[in-house]
Amino acid sequence: MRRLSVCLAASVLALVSTSGTALAQAERLEIWDLALGMNAAEIPNRFVDYACGTNGGPPSRPLRHFSDFAMCRPDARGLYEVYFRYDDEQEYVARALEQAALIQASAGTRVYGFPAIVTVLFDAGGVLQGMRIVTDPRGVRPEIRDDFWALGTVLRHHYGADGWACAGLPLAEGERPVSTFLVKDRCTKSIDGAELSVERRYLQRRGQEFIDERTEAVVPEAFESLTSFEMIASGVAAPVPVAPPP
């Protein structure tokens, strides 16, 4: 893709500073203000709730800043995942002032409007080598979670709609379409300096039924809908396969 993440950092920061959008909106840093090649210690301390990441899952051990990354357990590639959230001060101010547009723009940690868990991955030297975006189902009503798979489409567009290699993923036992619709695929793409992957799922797993057989009650949350995005610097080695147990 024509945009390299490293270059993205400069362009995004320039955009932030010159954007015609609300200044208050630009003041809050987002994941797009981070880029491969940044050093953990040099990233402004303008996010909140730093913690060790769990492969796109909820936070584990609390940290003070990205620079504490070494307190986390490295993955098979030797990368340290750090969870963080966007600063919510702006949202609080907006709510206090009842400023609808700012509330909407600054509510929670969102990517393209979707609630998301965002993490970054540092190597042992503190250099940012990857980032993850995974839709965040915590506290989200089912009719909102319903669309989570669609973030994957938007993220693919974000890095250029062309050039993705996509393949459907096999259904695990018991997995099936949600009524008439099924999404389970993974797309990958190489851009200048990084490898991208986007996985989308919208399905029902075994045991997930919208009508409880016993009570006949509607079970609105009985489905899986998610997007998982990862960007890893090209030079990072692939994870070492775990040897099967003897």
Added chain:
Amino acid sequence: MTGRRTGSALLLGLGVALSAASLARAEPVTAERLLGAASEPQNWLLPHGTYDAHRYSALDRIDRSNVSRLRVVFSLPLGGALQGGGNYVAALPVNPLVADGFLYLVEGSGKVLKIDARPGATTRIVWEVEAGQDNLDAWLQARRGLALIDDKVVSIASDGSLHWIDANSGELVQSVQVADPSTGYSIAAPPLVVGDRIIVGGHGADRGARGQLDALDVRTGAPLWRAYAVPEPGQPGAETWADFADAWRHGGGGFSQTGAYDAETGLTVWSAGAPFPVGDSRFRPGADAFANSAIAVDVATGERRWSFQYTPGPFEGFSEAGPVQIVPTEAGRAVAHFAHNGSYYVLDLETGAFRTATPYLPGSTWTAGIDPATGAAVAAASAPAAVPQGCPNIRSLPEFASSYSARTGLSYGAGAEGCDLAFQPARTVSNSGWRGAFYAGAASAIGSLAAADPSTGALIAERRLDFPLHAGMLATAGGLVFTTTADGTLHALNDESLATVWSMPFASLTASPPITFAVEGEQYLAVLVGGNSFVGALSYKPPEMTIVQPLFVLAVLGLR
């Protein structure tokens, strides 16, 4: 006025005569009949009644003097109030179609029904078809609409497919996929049949789809052309997408209401909704053409003839996806639109040139003003941070169908007026795409009605009702406009003063505007009671609304 009344009476006479003939011969709904739909007031052949989207009926048997004698002639409970995923269904104003004494409608689960509305019918449901839509489908909300052509009923499904159903037998004849739903593509607006083609408005902006219009062969479903709301690089308007992430590819501008059509110019005019995502303009600073715009497309070729953007960028979450009307004015035919931004716009039909914009929402603060020469928002492009006052605000007007009365020469707009102070999604389980129930201060929301003269843009009458309006309008030659309010009341209003002539309480918040039709010379009113996504969790449910329940019932009213 007198001349118009005389004309209406003549039309009614002709219509009733045609009705009798149609009942006998069961004439197919030809393209010619659709063109002359206004001359068949006993029917409701098109989504907005006629191609000019007036939602006006020349029937005048029900008038101010006797409307109080309206009673429910028959009612029919419809299914599908709640889907898997927690969505309450049918949040869009998809009204029934009527041909020769039979109603065609979509119930909450997505089933298409043919209803026998003739007097004395012992079995109301002639057939029902479940095509492309399942009960409890969590993603595919039952946002469906219908079109009639020949002896077929064409039904859209939210998964981006069209289904041709034999109107006589209910047999599913053919299905065609318009676009890939895995890209976020969906269909919400009822399609529009014009001549040999059917025009389908693509939706799904909140899933990252790019609004698109598709024309397909009305009989085979073969694709003819596709036009997008949002331009791609190199096309006019692309410069307004000053982004670095190809935001235009998922820029929104979806179509959720059926457009209008003018046979003389060959134009179909549709309204494109908000850019995507609404609350995140960082990746697309600029005006985001042609989201929030009227778009006129040549029906023959798909070529965009003109566009007019009402609201630049994602102001206040405005979505101008509401319907347009093609109306006669002293300066020639025009396109009229009650905008979500609080102004009533009139544009030249042939060129899209701006004529007038009249605020119908006093005190709106989203812009310092509208340039009287161009219609552009004054300072809007450079001052978004200065305007998010959020109050007053017309809520969710885009989906509320407006009407135009040939009797009065006035356009009528309906909405829910309140303050857009904050979004509080946790207070409702209704569809995330609908913000109407999310706003703080909604407890004080009221119904807002406006009647405007398209020739001058002047507001002729205004009316505030105790509860917000969540459906739309119907105007009739009987001197009435009909609408419904959130407390479940059907209102018949004087079409000149908007004063209440009569009202009837129902038990649920309707989502679609009433329609009217006639069988054997008797005029009826059809109301889809309930089926509104707000009902289950109205965040502003005051004590007066405690009876409002998530029903979904077809009610047909007639004079008694």
